[in-house]
Amino acid sequence: MRVTHQKVMIYKSLLGSQDHPSPEQIYEKLKNAVHGLSLDTVYRTLSAFQKIGLIDLVEGYGTARRFDPMLKKHHHFRCRKCGTIIDFTSEYYDKIAVPKDIARNCENIKLQVKIEGLCKKCLNKKITTKKHIKNN
Amino acid sequence: MRVTHQKVMIYKSLLGSQDHPSPEQIYEKLKNAVHGLSLDTVYRTLSAFQKIGLIDLVEGYGTARRFDPMLKKHHHFRCRKCGTIIDFTSEYYDKIAVPKDIARNCENIKLQVKIEGLCKKCLNKKITTKKHIKNN
DNA sequence: ATAAGTGCAAAACATTTGCAATATA
DNA sequence: TATATTGCAAATGTTTTGCACTTAT
Numbered sequence: 645m646r647v648t649h650q651k652v653m654i655y656k657s658l659l660g661s662q663d664h665p666s667p668e669q670i671y672e673k674l675k676n677a678v679h680g681l682s683l684d685t686v687y688r689t690l691s692a693f694q695k696i697g698l699i700d701l702v703e704g705y706g707t708a709r710r711f712d713p714m715l716k717k718h719h720h721f722r723c724r725k726c727g728t729i730i731d732f733t734s735e736y737y738d739k740i741a742v743p744k745d746i747a748r749n750c751e752n753i754k755l756q757v758k759i760e761g762l763c764k765k766c767l768n769k770k771i772t773t774k775k776h777i778k779n780n
Numbered sequence: 781m782r783v784t785h786q787k788v789m790i791y792k793s794l795l796g797s798q799d800h801p802s803p804e805q806i807y808e809k810l811k812n813a814v815h816g817l818s819l820d821t822v823y824r825t826l827s828a829f830q831k832i833g834l835i836d837l838v839e840g841y842g843t844a845r846r847f848d849p850m851l852k853k854h855h856h857f858r859c860r861k862c863g864t865i866i867d868f869t870s871e872y873y874d875k876i877a878v879p880k881d882i883a884r885n886c887e888n889i890k891l892q893v894k895i896e897g898l899c900k901k902c903l904n905k906k907i908t909t910k911k912h913i914k915n916n
Numbered sequence: 917a918t919a920a921g922t923g924c925a926a927a928a929c930a931t932t933t934g935c936a937a938t939a940t941a
Numbered sequence: 942t943a944t945a946t947t948g949c950a951a952a953t954g955t956t957t958t959g960c961a962c963t964t965a966t
Contacts, residue, residue, distance in 0.1 A: 645920085645921095646919090646920055646921065646964085646965050646966070647965075647966095648920090648921065648922080648964075648965070649964095650921085650922075651921090655849075658847065658849040659849050661849075662867070663864070663865075664846040664847060664848050664865045665846065665847065666842070666844035666845060666846050666847075666955090667844065667845065667847075667955085667956085668844060668954090668955080680922090680923070681922095681923090682922075682923045682924070683955095683956095684922085684923075684924085684956085684957080684958090685921080685922060685923070687955090687956065687957075688921080688922085688957095689921090690845075690847055691956095692921095693847075694847070697851075698849075698851075699847050699848060699849050699851075700847065700848040700849075700850075700851070701845060701846075701847060701848075702846045702847060702848045702856070702865060703839070703840065703841055703842060703845060703846045703865070704839060704840040704841075704842070704844065704845040704846065704955095705839055705840075705845075706802070706839065706840070707840075707929065707930065707955080707956070707957095708802035708803065708804060708840060708929085708930060708931095709802060709803065709826075709837060709839060709840035709841075709930085709931090710800040710801065710802050710837075710838045710839040710840065711794065711800060711801065711802075711803075711826055711829075711830070711835050711836065711837060711838060712800050712835060712836040712837075712838045713791075713794040713795050713797075713834075713835050713836075714836075715833075715834075715835075715836065720838070721882055724888075728799070729799075729800045729838060729839070731798075732879070732882075734879060737876070740873070740876065740893065742895060743868070743870065746857055746868075746895060746897070749898075749899070749900045749903060750897035750898050750899070750903060751897065751898060751903070752860075752897060752898070753895060753896070753897040754895070754896040754897065755893060755894070755895050755896075756893070756894050756895075756896070757876065757891060757892070757893055757894075758891070758892050758893075758894050759878055759882060759889060759890070759891050759892075760889070760890045760891075760892070761882070761886035761887065761888060761889040761890065762885075762886050762887060762888070763885070763886070764885045767885060767886060767887070781945085781946095782939085782940050782941070782944090782945055782946065783940075783941095784939075784940070784945090784946065784947080785939090786946085786947075787946090802930090803930085803931085804929090804930080816947090816948070817947095817948090818947075818948045818949070819930095819931095820931085820932075820933085820947085820948075820949085821946080821947060821948070823930090823931065823932075824932090824946080824947085825946095828946095840930095843930080843931070843954065843955070844954085844955060844956090845955085845956085
């Protein structure tokens with residue numbers, strides 16, 4: 645990956661912000677400082693940073709919203725590759741306490757554990773691919 | 781809230797699905813069964829269901845994606861009202877184990893605790909509003 | 917020099933809104 | 942009957958893409 649002026653500025657802006665900015669917010673912050681910066685460069689750069697693990701995507705993994713009719717306390721496993729979200733229950737996780745300083749300020753608090761990794765399917769696909777490469 | 785044919789069908793569709801569907805997916809599943817159903821009704825209905833707590837929004841809380849430059853293990857508090865996401869660290873949370881049956885199938889697993897509630901600001905606003913109503 | 921990266925403009929996709937018609941309570 | 946809800950169409954917002962140009966390596 646080449647080190648361009650745009651990439652440096654975008655990364656610096658990210659490091660200096662505590663608010664988990666959106667592409668648009670980063671663009672607005674930088675457009676005066678980086679002459680001729682375009683919004684799609686911000687998109688492409690963030691996407692590239694995420695791919696190499698320099699930043700994390702926090703919200704809106706896919707393009708669309710997704711809904712869950714399961715109201716019982718439960719937790720989520722999310723596949724990093726295919727995006728599948730699997731509900732699971734866990735008595736152990738249900739007992740995890742909310743930190744006092746957060747609980748003090750809030751009402752109607754919900755705590756959920758989110759695990760991210762590769763699901764069985766995608767893991768198998770990956771292994772298959774490796775084998776395939778070996779055989780060539 | 782009135783019980784309409786569309787709402788009943790959308791709710792049934794949600795209950796019958798394990799895949800945390802998007803508005804579009806629900807619309808595609810139902811459009812043949814529910815004559816003349818429109819996508820914006822699905823949007824409005826899901827939004828209404830969420831407002832009364834009948835379903836949960838799992839992904840894409842805001843409209844845009846949001847990124848996090850913090851790569852150290854940390855956890856998230858998210859305000860249900862203003863959408864602010866606050867990072868926090870916790871040695872206690874960092875020790876939470878991944879269930880064996882999930883760990884067995886996956887590599888490069890990440891576990892994060894997500895707490896949802898009202899932040900200080902929004903909680904104060906809420907109290908102010910109540911006072912205001914009282915005074916009228 | 918050669919590709920990767922950029923800016924622009926347009927396309928594609930996701931979500932919201934105004935309004936007249938419809939159906940629930 | 943009164944009004945919340947709907948369908949339609951148009952507006953708004955978000956993300957992706959093709960292409961010619963630029964720039965880091």
